[in-house]
Amino acid sequence: MTRALEHWLRVKSSTFCPGCGHGILLGAVVRALDELGVDRKNLLFVSGIGCAAWIPSPHIKADTLHTLHGRAVAYATGAKLFNPKLTTLVVSGDGDLTSIGGNHLIHAARRNLGLTVICANNQIYGMTGGQTASTTPVGALTATAPSGNAWRPFDLVKLVLGAGGRFVARWPVSRPRPLIASIKKGIQSGQFAFIEAISPCPTQFGRRNRVDEVTELYRRMDADCVEAAEADKLSPEERAGKIVIGEFGDV
Amino acid sequence: MRSEPARILMGNQACAEGALAAGCSFYAGYPITPSSEIMETLADRLPREGKVFVQMEDEIGSICAVIGASWAGAKAMTATAGPGLSLMMEGLGYAAFTETPCVIVDVQRAGPATGQATRVGSGDILQVRFGMHGDVCPIALSPGSVQEMYDLTIRAFNLAERYRVPVFLMADEGIGHLRESVFLHKDFTIENRVRDASRPPFGTPEPDGVPPMPVFGDGAELMITGSTHDEKGFRKVDDPEPHRRLVERINRKILDHEADIVEVEERFLDDATVAVVAYGFTGRSALAAVKALRRDGVRAGLVRLKTLWPFPRAALARLDQRVQRVVVPEMNRGQVAMLVRAEMNAEVVSLCQTDGEVIEPEAIAARVREVLP
Ligand SMILES: Cc1ncc(C[n+]2csc(CCOP(=O)(O)OP(=O)(O)O)c2C)c(N)n1
Ligand SMILES: [Mg+2]
Numbered sequence: 001m002t003r004a005l006e007h008w009l010r011v012k013s014s015t016f017c018p019g020c021g022h023g024i025l026l027g028a029v030v031r032a033l034d035e036l037g038v039d040r041k042n043l044l045f046v047s048g049i050g051c052a053a054w055i056p057s058p059h060i061k062a063d064t065l066h067t068l069h070g071r072a073v074a075y076a077t078g079a080k081l082f083n084p085k086l087t088t089l090v091v092s093g094d095g096d097l098t099s100i101g102g103n104h105l106i107h108a109a110r111r112n113l114g115l116t117v118i119c120a121n122n123q124i125y126g127m128t129g130g131q132t133a134s135t136t137p138v139g140a141l142t143a144t145a146p147s148g149n150a151w152r153p154f155d156l157v158k159l160v161l162g163a164g165g166r167f168v169a170r171w172p173v174s175r176p177r178p179l180i181a182s183i184k185k186g187i188q189s190g191q192f193a194f195i196e197a198i199s200p201c202p203t204q205f206g207r208r209n210r211v212d213e214v215t216e217l218y219r220r221m222d223a224d225c226v227e228a229a230e231a232d233k234l235s236p237e238e239r240a241g242k243i244v245i246g247e248f249g250d251v
Numbered sequence: 252m253r254s255e256p257a258r259i260l261m262g263n264q265a266c267a268e269g270a271l272a273a274g275c276s277f278y279a280g281y282p283i284t285p286s287s288e289i290m291e292t293l294a295d296r297l298p299r300e301g302k303v304f305v306q307m308e309d310e311i312g313s314i315c316a317v318i319g320a321s322w323a324g325a326k327a328m329t330a331t332a333g334p335g336l337s338l339m340m341e342g343l344g345y346a347a348f349t350e351t352p353c354v355i356v357d358v359q360r361a362g363p364a365t366g367q368a369t370r371v372g373s374g375d376i377l378q379v380r381f382g383m384h385g386d387v388c389p390i391a392l393s394p395g396s397v398q399e400m401y402d403l404t405i406r407a408f409n410l411a412e413r414y415r416v417p418v419f420l421m422a423d424e425g426i427g428h429l430r431e432s433v434f435l436h437k438d439f440t441i442e443n444r445v446r447d448a449s450r451p452p453f454g455t456p457e458p459d460g461v462p463p464m465p466v467f468g469d470g471a472e473l474m475i476t477g478s479t480h481d482e483k484g485f486r487k488v489d490d491p492e493p494h495r496r497l498v499e500r501i502n503r504k505i506l507d508h509e510a511d512i513v514e515v516e517e518r519f520l521d522d523a524t525v526a527v528v529a530y531g532f533t534g535r536s537a538l539a540a541v542k543a544l545r546r547d548g549v550r551a552g553l554v555r556l557k558t559l560w561p562f563p564r565a566a567l568a569r570l571d572q573r574v575q576r577v578v579v580p581e582m583n584r585g586q587v588a589m590l591v592r593a594e595m596n597a598e599v600v601s602l603c604q605t606d607g608e609v610i611e612p613e614a615i616a617a618r619v620r621e622v623l624p
Contacts, residue, residue: 010472041470046319058474058485063467065322066476066486067315068345074312078319078327079467081303082277086323086467104315107308 005030010061015054019206019214021199024173025120026055028197029091031176032183044079044086048072048101051127052093052120052199070100073108076115087187088114094121098154099134109165109192116186116193119156122201130204137241141208157248160194167193168248173200174222175245182247189251198225198243257432262400262422263288263330265433266356267296269404270328274441275354276302277325279316281309281335284368285424286358289330310335314342314355321351322475324446324466326408330356333375334365337382343417344383345477347501350453350462352411352444354404356420358427359531361582361607370607371424373531374583379419380560386498388505390512391419391560394426395534397433403557409442410512414504415461421559423582425532425609451482454497460504505561515566516555519545523552525576525619528567528591530556532609533580539612544619551619559587567594576622578602580615598622 001009008030016023033043045056049069057066063086067075072090080088090097097105097119108115124142125131131144135156139148160168167189169182179197186193198221200206206217221243228246231239260268267289270278278293290306297304303320307313310331317327331339336357346353357379361372379391390410392403400422407418447463448471454462462482465471474484479494487493505512516534519541520526529537534555544551554570556563570577577595579588580602588601602618604610 010474042468044323044467057476061472063471063473064475065319065467065473066478067318068341068477071311071315071342074307074315075319077305077307077312078277078279078316078321078325079323080319081305081316082320082323082325082327083468103308104312107312 001027001030005034008033008061010058014059016051017203019200019202019217020051021122021173021201022052022055022120024176025118025197025199026059028173028176028179029055029089029118029183030060032180032187035180036184036187038087038187042085042087044088046072046076046079046088046090048092048096050093050096050125052091053096055091055120056089070096071104072096073101073104073115073117077108077113080113080115084114088116089187090115090117092119093126094119094123094135095125095133098156098159102134105160106163109160109163109194112164112166112192114190114192116183116195118183118195118197120199121156121196122199122205123153124201124205126201126204130208140205156196161249165192165194166250167191169251170196170198170243170245172198172221172225172245174218185251255434255436257434259430260397260433261288262394262397262426262429263358264292265397265400266330266404266420266422267292268435269401270354270408271296271300272435272437273405273408274326275328275408277317277320277327278303278329279305279307279313279320279327280329280331281307281313283332283335285360285427286330286332286356288427289356310338311342314339314346317353318342318346318351321353322467322473326412328354328356330358332358332360333362336375336378340382343389344385344387346417347383347387347389348477349475350415350464350501351417352415353417354407354411354420355417356404356422359421359423367607369424371532371609372582372607373421373423373533374586376421376559376583376586379421386502388502389417389419389560390414390505391421391558393421393530393556393559395531395555395557396426397429397431399557400426401433401435405439412442412444413461414508415444415464416505421531423531453480453482453484454500455482460500460507509561509565512558512561513563513565514557515563516557517566518553518555520552520570520573522550523574524550524624525578525622526552526554526570526574527615527619528554528556528577528579528587530559530587533582536610536612537580537615540615540619543612543616549619549623556587562590562594564594567591571595571597575624576600578615578618578622580604580610580618582610
């Protein structure tokens with residue numbers, strides 16, 4: 001991270017594995033805050049449990065609430081309702097926000113309270129050793145699906161839109177500029193904003209699925225991503241396995 | 252003495268009035284019998300006072316919203332009954348470990364499971380003390396009248412702020428739905444957490460073990476976590492010493508203040524040879540039983556526990572000096588009797604009733620007669 005952004009950091013080291021996308025996402029979040037000139041005194045980060053939940057806590061120098069597995073959005077709901085002046089960002093993992101915490105997520109989308117929820121989606125339970133998540137692709141190898149995951153993953157964009165979320169975006173961390181732009185728009189919208197950041201996990205997902213090189217993992221992820229406008233032009237066969245990225249809803 | 256006229260209220264309504272009087276500024280909950288009148292009263296009243304009410308998606312969300320609001324500066328509460336309390340356990344342990352003031356009202360009904368939702372019980376007494384994983388030491392109060400639903404709700408908020416701890420009001424369906432007169436008085440003081448951002452929020456050697464608690468927006472750049480943490484809030488997930496220190500402190504800060512926290516009502520003990528130890532609705536039947544026994548010349552006394560946790564050990568030690576026999580009537584399988592037995596040399600006899608009905612004074616008096624020395 002550049003020196004100019006270091007004032008956002010509480011600690012100068014990180015426990016993320018080499019190649020983890022979560023560090024890039026941390027950079028994107030901090031840049032968005034910096035570019036917006038957010039008042040740090042009234043800035044609150046809430047996270048659950050998992051590697052992704054460590055993105056704000058302890059890294060970011062602001063009020064941080066590191067909660068229980070799955071419950072970050074519920075904690076944030078209480079804090080934001082009581083003090084609406086708090087710019088409240090939830091940053092947590094795919095397992096945390098959409099599996100164990102899925103109920104809180106859809107209800108927060110329904111309430112449309114001004115929370116910005118950033119989901120670091122590595123398609124796996126990273127912290128606990130690479131078990132299947134609600135976002136793991138069909139066929140992927142995991143610690144709990146040794147012969148390939150049999151169950152369809154959530155499409156988180158559709159999930160949140162279906163629950164009433166009006167501001168929804170999805171970007172891979174390999175495209176930081178649009179990711180930062182969506183985070184900024186989400187914060188400024190004053191509404192419930194959901195931003196899915198596809199964030200590779202070389203340690204638990206890449207290695208187990210025989211993608212040993214971090215650069216190759218990123219290359220493949222980026223190649224799988226198509227912007228929504230282009231995706232519309234693809235045939236169903238061409239679309240299979242693609243990740244549709246962009247901004248959705250009333251953005 | 253009391254200038255306000257008495258009002259006739261339901262216990263659950265008196266609880267809501269107590270919360271408002273104590274300065275409750277946030278309620279999050281999920282409907283469940285027999286507690287819902289608390290939620291419904293506050294749903295109407297809190298927004299009218301410019302305060303926050305939210306119906307959450309479940310009880311897990313409720314306790315988490317309460318904790319989030321408390322760190323945003325609210326005096327926050329929720330109310331529930333057995334099944335909801337079970338769902339809240341993880342969040343309650345988090346509240347204890349992060350030293351988050353909050354009030355949880357449990358209007359106990361006949362369990363286990365869904366049990367009998369509209370009938371009375373007191374089966375959750377051990378759950379609030381031992382239901383959370385790891386060693387935590389909450390405070391639990393037991394109201395025995397509609398007046399105490401008001402008074403002890405206020406006390407619950409004060410203790411929560413004073414000790415930075417979740418405080419349980421262990422009501423029961425009998426008290427929650429009882430209607431009787433209550434004074435909504437103002438003769439109490441209000442305690443508030445110390446919002447000092449200049450000292451670490453998780454325990455330097457404060458003399459009383461209770462660190463100050465700045466809230467979001469105070470500029471403290473708080474780091475709150477349910478993982479083991481040092482006094483500033485940094486996670487310490489491998490070192491033995493910070494873990495030991497934190498676990499000991501959050502327990503000691505309550506146990507070292509038993510004398511300040513614990514309240515009991517002692518009746519007819521001067522010449523007593525036998526005593527009833529009771530709490531909650533059963534305390535009312537016990538008082539009636541003791542009075543009836545006395546009319547028949549039996550020297551019976553009563554210790555009514557208004558505090559259940561920390562356990563009123565000193566009061567039981569005092570009682571041990573006086574009586575040889577103790578009867579503990581309870582609407583469960585003897586949860587408190589077990590604890591009384593551990594504290595006393597006197598013979599402790601349990602009177603258990605698990606039929607979803609309140610225990611009648613006659614049943615208590617009959618058991619006392621059976622065990623008379
Ligand atoms: C109630 C509960 N169940 C299980 C766990 C164990 N656990 C910790 S992190 C985690 C998964 C985290 O996955 P995700 O949210 O995707 O974050 P990642 O580590 O992948 O970034 C699990 C299952 C827990 N802490 N609490
Ligand atoms: Mg994950």
